[in-house]
Amino acid sequence: MVTSVDNSDGITLDTLVIGAGPVGLAAALFLADRGRTVRIIDKRLEPSPHSKAFGVNARTLELLAASGVTDAFLQNGRRLERISLHRHDEILATLNLSEVEHAFPFLCVQGQAHSERLLTDALRARSIAIERGLELTSLVNESEGVTATVSTGAVDTTIRARTVFAADGASSTARDLLGIDFTGISYPEKWRLYDVELAGPLDADDAHIMLLDDGGMFVVRHEDTMWRVLGSGRDLLGSLPAGTTVGSIHWESEFEIANRVATRFSDGEIYLGGDAAHVHAGIGARGMNLGIEDAFVFARMLDEGRLHEYDATRSAVVKKVVAQITHMMMVPRSTTIPGRLARTFPGIIRTMVPRLRHRVQPWLLGLDHSIDE
Template identity: 30%
Template sequence: MTAAALPATTRVAIVGAGPTGLALAVTLAGAGVDFVLLDRLAEGANTSRAGVVHARTLEVLDELGASAALVERGLVVERFRVRDGRRALAALDFGRLPTPHPYTLLVPQYDTEAVLLARLRELGGDVHRPYEVAKAEQDEDGVTLTMATGETLRAAYAVGADGMHSVVREAAGIGFTGSAYEQSFVLADVTMEWAPGRAEVALQFHAAGLVVIAPLPQDRYRVVATVDDAPREPDAAYVQRVLDERAPGQAKVTGLVWSSRFRVHHRVADSYRNGRLLLAGDAAHVHSPAGGQGMNTGIQDAFALGRALAEDRLDGYEAQRRPVAERVVAFTDRMTRIATTRNPLLRTARNLLLPVAGRVPAFRTRLTTELAELDYR
């Protein structure tokens, strides 16, 4: 839609058209709830960022009518393998999980957004771009959103799906408790020759830090690594050096598609609602990318919030979803700290205990269920 198409009023204003905002819009459109979805960018992002869609999210997308199209675009992987250098420590198999989707789907975030947008348009909705929300003010009867251009939108409710630096969260006066990790993270999509192959996601431990290698469609790989001080835009040679250090002799990078450096926080909003202002996705929680659960948790937030808005039971939304965020943040924080410890004694203990625990079926089932977020139904 063009900028001129902004209506004067709506029931639900959604700020941010990433996966969370799109999933919320699809949920509302399917329920016949009037909404306006706003985004400050003139077009959707074309970088891949999140690359993992877990089983519980695919179950949600089943209900939204979007899973089949996404699976067609993605790469189905059933196994995660944990190593320290060349030494295998544990293997996690998703193939026996009690779900219609017993696997992890590897797919770039722009494909997830494209599928959700196509589904939204099938239902008669769209994104209003570019509209940057500069201010959100609520009263007893509704919320007034003021754009950077001075235009206004009146809504009964406004949802912040606008990321870690949420304008809606700030307007609501909701705290964002937590802190940042000391290390920076490198994210890169590359083409490469990778000895373990494309049938698994590899979590590589090393004294210098964690590196995760996941296959993506189009013969690409996603590389995520913790580093002390990464360059702003890591090049192929930098990614190769990280892999040579942490997975020696296993990788040969042949091309760089996209890369970024970022800092990671672990935070949860003090509440998910203040009156008519609500939060979902990264506006409500951010955490380590270990396990690939950020976008997944946000899409599940959106589905729960959309149903709560449609069924007029908003009081239950925070009670349902905030404990999930606390659990995901705590789980990914533990994973990150275990994977990145540089204490020689702790590394030795970890590498001795993981193979033992990994042979226990209950441990493997518990860990795969947690990663797949199936306990969050």
């Protein structure tokens, strides 16, 4: 193994960002726009082709507006304003996000691969290139900053930076190296996802949540005739409304869901953000969006000399959102008491959703808390 040392003559780099998923990319962008020196590395040679997150919420659009990325997202994605709740082909209630007073009262539906591409374009326009094929293998807090070791497999390089923002995903190497626990719960059900061509009675402009006898299902069109079907029932595609034609399946995946939060979001001058710090069920499309908010808050606190507040500030926001998600997850699951009640007495949904919409709609847009909290 060959070893080399970068920027060995004193620390000139403000932040080394680990991971070029949406959160790392957003962090590099927010830092660059605040005049900070930044490098961003990723172990993958190519970006992931999979479009996991497809709902960009109002909070993210607000945070990325100054960089110009929001305009690019809005040109590329489509606006989703209505979400309907169904039981046995009947629409029980509809949420209308356009009722929320905000510059962006909708979700921008766009595959994660597109979001990453547009963020990468914005970094390129600022002369920042993702350094790919570099895997973080060691992180040490020193008296004046952090020394990271990154490896190509053949060459180890040490990079010194004043701070590290680790956005290296749910299996975060940084979190493991720092010995930070990732505590929470795992759901026993298997969840399935299909990106599939559909035609039929579902309104293609809306998103649809369906309470199935044995689970729940979320259905939304994301590109042309391609829809995302995601849920926990045994036969999701067979549970689509009568008259739906199922065409080619472009991506199919089975996964388990866990709600986990890191016990600390920082260690010395190393800060965790995105899935490295929190993962949770996709209800409400909060994962990527909450991570982009971590990135924004990190960049702002670095600028304002308030990074000592990052851990307490972000963990409070994230824990609150994850607790809300844990409660909301009781409805799509058929085995919980709220889940059984909603299926047996769908009138509860008909009555409760319109009453709760003034709280639920801003929550779905990521506007349930102030960015300054």
